[in-house]
Amino acid sequence: MKLYSYWRSSSAWRVRIALSWKGIPHGTVPVHLVRDGGQQHSESYREANPQELVPALADDGRVFGQSLAILEYLEETHPDPPFLPPDFAGRAVVRQMALAVACDVQPLQNSRVLNYLRDPLGLADGPVAEWVRHWIGLGLRSLEELARRHGDGTNYLHSNSLSMADLCLAPQMYNARRYHLDLRPYPALVAIDAHLMTLPAFSTTRPEAQPDAE
Numbered sequence: 001m002k003l004y005s006y007w008r009s010s011s012a013w014r015v016r017i018a019l020s021w022k023g024i025p026h027g028t029v030p031v032h033l034v035r036d037g038g039q040q041h042s043e044s045y046r047e048a049n050p051q052e053l054v055p056a057l058a059d060d061g062r063v064f065g066q067s068l069a070i071l072e073y074l075e076e077t078h079p080d081p082p083f084l085p086p087d088f089a090g091r092a093v094v095r096q097m098a099l100a101v102a103c104d105v106q107p108l109q110n111s112r113v114l115n116y117l118r119d120p121l122g123l124a125d126g127p128v129a130e131w132v133r134h135w136i137g138l139g140l141r142s143l144e145e146l147a148r149r150h151g152d153g154t155n156y157l158h159s160n161s162l163s164m165a166d167l168c169l170a171p172q173m174y175n176a177r178r179y180h181l182d183l184r185p186y187p188a189l190v191a192i193d194a195h196l197m198t199l200p201a202f203s204t205t206r207p208e209a210q211p212d213a214e
């Protein structure tokens with residue numbers, strides 16, 4: 001298996017955690033999202049992922065994009081240890097929380113969106129950062145409530161075991177800190193994130209631990 005990744009990509013980090021958690025041997029191909037005008041736009045990478053986004057995962061002669069599709073693929077091909085609960089309702093809740101981050105928060109802070117706000121729309125860096133904080137804050141507010149309803153409020157988002165939702169939470173919290181969002185309104189998420197970062201699958205795959213980190 002080969003993961004196309006960028007050290008600071010929160011979507012790629014989800015997959016790095018999954019590969020580590022499941023102990024799946026793999027290589028990593030760094031794709032620099034800024035250098036050379038963005039290597040995600042190169043012809044060779046477009047061949048791997050026509051969406052020109054990281055991550056992408058190559059396995060067995062095929063390449064997949066979209067981190068959540070990749071996570072589901074890894075879960076189905078390597079079910080042990082699982083990151084989806086055994087019951088249908090539990091799975092739906094975990095997917096609800098993962099998608100709340102992956103569909104409704106992360107896309108609004110992706111670099112191509114922020115670049116478009118700057119040019120051609122003419123927003124300065126201050127308002128752009130404000131935009132990011134606004135959307136992350138809104139997403140975390142609902143996630144905090146969901147964590148209280150479905151989790152233990154201290155270790156995991158759902159029930160008392162690791163799930164795909166946690167794989168989305170930690171990278172999102174990292175980005176919230178990067179943009180200096182006040183995290184005091186989200187004590188359950190802060191506690192869960194702190195616990196997750198004690199797990200080797202999270203700590204060893206964090207952005208700063210990547211070979212392409214700057």
Ligand SMILES: N[C@@H](CCC(=O)N[C@@H](CS)C(=O)NCC(=O)O)C(=O)O
Pocket residue numbers: 008009010011012033038040052053054055065066067068102107110111112113
């Ligand atoms: N929904 C996609 C999002 C992927 C995504 O937005 N990747 C970002 C990095 S986190 C990227 O490649 N950005 C490059 C760009 O904006 O040009 C997924 O979950 O894989």
